[in-house]
Amino acid sequence: MYGLVNKSIQNLVETNFGPDKWEAIKLKSGIDIDYFISTQPYDDSVTFKLAVAASEVLGISVDEVLVAFGEWWILKTSMEKYGGLMQAGGNNLKEFLMNLPLFHDRIMMIYPKLTPPEFKISEVEDNSLVLHYFSKREGLVSFMRGLLLGLGKLYESPVTLEHTLSKTTGSDHEAFKVSW
Ligand code: HEM
Incomplete structure (x- = not known):
């Protein structure tokens, strides 16, 4: 998935739980990427590893991580970066x-x-x-x-x-x- 997705997960964690938790999640995921580039496609496994590591570090289920991420994607990422496209949606x-x-x-x-x-x-x-x-x-x-x-x-x-x-x-x- 495009880096935009992984960056959005990072942003969600840093905003709600702090930068230390993000570092812990990145470490636990075993991903060797310092920062994500929005316009670059990454293997889907990167996103899934981040979701699993977030669930372990934050002590919530993977489903709960994904629900929270879905809401964040709409209310923060889409609205802040692509507000015009969202408004054109209806x-x-x-x-x-x-x-x-x-x-x-x-x-x-x-x-x-x-x-x-x-x-x-x-x-x-x-x-x-x-x-x-x-x-x-x-x-x-x-x-x-x-x-x-x-x-x-x-x-x-x-x-x-x-x-x-x-x-x-x-x-x-x-x-x-x-x-x-
Ligand atoms: C401006 C807003 C949006 C942008 C920029 C956007 C962009 C993306 C990107 C980059 C991906 C990853 C797929 C890939 O990289 O191959 C994705 C996946 C996805 N998007 Fe959107 N999206 C937006 C809004 C929405 C909305 C409003 C919905 C539905 C309510 C939605 C539903 C999904 C779903 C379900 C996936 C997972 C893909 C799958 O099932 O394979 N997106 N989107």
């Missing part, structure tokens, strides 16, 4: 989610080597819809959950999530019913 939560299937097309203009997620929308109601999440990667379901919770906070429309389809039960993708 005027409210429903609009943003309806536009999500095309969102990473624009990101690919900035990060051409992106391996983006794919999204589809179904069962649209006034206060809910089903978001289908297709990924070439494993283990990012809790990240997705954190992203959706972060969007709910961003639009001041708190969400509840129901995980309706999962690869662990034979589906070829994940789906969440998102209600607000």
Whole structure:
């Protein structure tokens, strides 16, 4: 994944837990990289090692790390670095989610080597819809959950999530019913 992702994890840890914890996490992860360059792609294993090391050092589960990271990604990284793109995504939560299937097309203009997620929308109601999440990667379901919770906070429309389809039960993708 692009260095932007690893840098965002670093930023989350340093802001909430201090620079010492970040150094401890980097050491524990065994990664031999002094600092990440946002526009450089790194092996996915770097990101996953950081998430596991963060869980060990902070004493929380990997899922909890990924949920926190998802929220941070929306509320801090995306809003501070790409506020214009985020605003163009929609005027409210429903609009943003309806536009999500095309969102990473624009990101690919900035990060051409992106391996983006794919999204589809179904069962649209006034206060809910089903978001289908297709990924070439494993283990990012809790990240997705954190992203959706972060969007709910961003639009001041708190969400509840129901995980309706999962690869662990034979589906070829994940789906969440998102209600607000
Ligand atoms: C301006 C805002 C955003 C930027 C710059 C961005 C950029 C990225 C980047 C660089 C990656 C790593 C993939 C790679 O390097 O190959 C990524 C992955 C991902 N993004 Fe975004 N993204 C943004 C907003 C969003 C939003 C709003 C969502 C959904 C609510 C989202 C969902 C995801 C997911 C689920 C992944 C994991 C990829 C996978 O499953 O394989 N992103 N994005």
